[in-house]
Amino acid sequence: MLATMFENPKADMLYLAPTYPLIRDIWYPKIESFLDDLGHGYFINRGENTIKVQGAGKIFCRTMEHPGRIIGFEVLDAFLDELDVLTEDKAVEVWRKTKARCRQKIDGKPNQMYVTTTPEGFKATYKLFKKDPLPGSHLIQLSTYSNAHNLPDDYIDELKDNYPANLIEAYINGVFINLKNMPVWATYDENSNNSRERVKKADTLLVGMDFNVGRGCAVIYVKRGWSVHAVDEIYNSYDTPDTIRVLNERYPEHDITVYPDASGGSRKSVNATTSDLAILREAGYKVKTLKKNPNIKDRVMATNRMFCNGHMERNLFVNKDTCPRLSAALVEQIYDDNGLPEKGIGKYDDMTDAGSYPIAYLYPIKKSNTKRMEL
Structure with missing residues (x-):
């Protein structure tokens, strides 16, 4: 995002997150830290939810909670974070509303939209980029292991500790897992999880x-x-x-x-x-x-x-x-x-x-x- 803005100083960008707290608590601190490390000036207007980058354009920060409110501005590119958190219908509506905002014209630079998300079953991301890919789209599926050098040493182990085995493929390897019409309790095995225990006298x-x-x-x-x-x-x-x-x-x-x-x-x-x-x-x-x-x-x-x-x-x-x-x-x-x-x-x-x-x-x-x- 920032590289495109530095190369095209007149370009404005759109960043979308599922909720405003994610923008306030994660996006703003991260981009502040990044720009500070670059020694690049900026101003965050939390009232308007925009970031003005010195010597470049503006980043509009919006939530996906109300797709009908994604209006009133034009940008060169848009970045949709965690799109699959939404229901499929709502995610598709957000995609369409966002596409309508990507009409800022910069000579020699096509408008682009980027989606980063953890797969959440066969939902919008799967439909838009895997099952029936949009013309000109490109799907990149990455494993958390490929980014391990940027993560805390215990990050992957924590994922394995906290998530069931059937979802590790999605949350670590970025694989689409069908969550519809499959057993809810997919890791339960009648034999491996069987118990012979009974209530004893001293049990709570x-x-x-x-x-x-x-x-x-x-x-x-x-x-x-x-x-x-x-x-x-x-x-x-x-x-x-x-x-x-x-x-x-x-x-x-x-x-x-x-x-x-x-x-x-x-x-x-x-x-x-x-x-x-x-x-x-x-x-x-x-x-x-x-x-x-x-x-x-x-x-x-x-x-x-x-x-x-x-x-x-x-x-x-x-x-x-x-x-x-x-x-x-x-x-x-x-x-x-x-x-x-x-x-x-x-x-x-x-x-x-x-x-x-x-x-x-x-x-x-x-x-x-x-x-x-x-x-």
């Missing part, structure tokens, strides 16, 4: 719970060293008090910590005055929950990573004999046409939701602070 029980009137679910875990084992399940309980009744009947002497659906703080499955979380606390259970449920993608990745991470280590296990519905759900639940886990009666989401809440709480995906950028 970790209970994942999903609230649904008439089909409430709970998954009971125990810890064994570094590993976590699903050892029991409750299925189709009528409501939260019914789930509590079953837990107390089965485990009257055990300490119980519940990791429920965060919406239970406002959800009232029994009456209009008492929330599900309040009912659990009144029952004497410890309740661990975030203010809101984690992003579905992060919850799925956290659980898949525990089933098998990028180092091929398995730390999450399910006793198929005592948790038959959970085991079946982990095998059979697939992604829908929108790239989300299938939901609804008979779609297994109740059991997998209950089973994944404790894992996402206790072993969340750690977001790397390292951001790779092409300037």
Whole structure:
């Protein structure tokens, strides 16, 4: 981007990111550092979201959140960062709106658009540059290993620690992975992740719970060293008090910590005055929950990573004999046409939701602070 601006001092540029915080917290500091290292003057106007480069043109900084607002200026080139974070339809709309901005004329220099992104399934980037490539487009797929010298020494190991094995191809090698109509819990193997563990007298029980009137679910875990084992399940309980009744009947002497659906703080499955979380606390259970449920993608990745991470280590296990519905759900639940886990009666989401809440709480995906950028 800057090289083109220095070669063409009248050229303006457009930088697009999924959200404004990414521009404010990552893009601005990075380009400030880069220009400072070059000893080149600049001025960042955070009110207008522009960067004026001394002796060159201007960089317009915009988000992709509202494609209809990508208007009112002309640029020579545009840079779209992490395009595949968006839904496919929205990403294509951003692409079209951006293309309409790339009409600044500089003698001898064609207008160009650049996309840098981690593949997120067969979405917009795949459609635009791989399946049916746009005329004149060029796709470059790079491995993180090729850029390892610019990254912290533990960056790749952290990726392998934090992401499930099935996504390492996408996040390290830049390969398009089909996330539609494939198993949601792709790293779960009925044999490799099978457990023979049962509840023991001294165990503290970790209970994942999903609230649904008439089909409430709970998954009971125990810890064994570094590993976590699903050892029991409750299925189709009528409501939260019914789930509590079953837990107390089965485990009257055990300490119980519940990791429920965060919406239970406002959800009232029994009456209009008492929330599900309040009912659990009144029952004497410890309740661990975030203010809101984690992003579905992060919850799925956290659980898949525990089933098998990028180092091929398995730390999450399910006793198929005592948790038959959970085991079946982990095998059979697939992604829908929108790239989300299938939901609804008979779609297994109740059991997998209950089973994944404790894992996402206790072993969340750690977001790397390292951001790779092409300037």
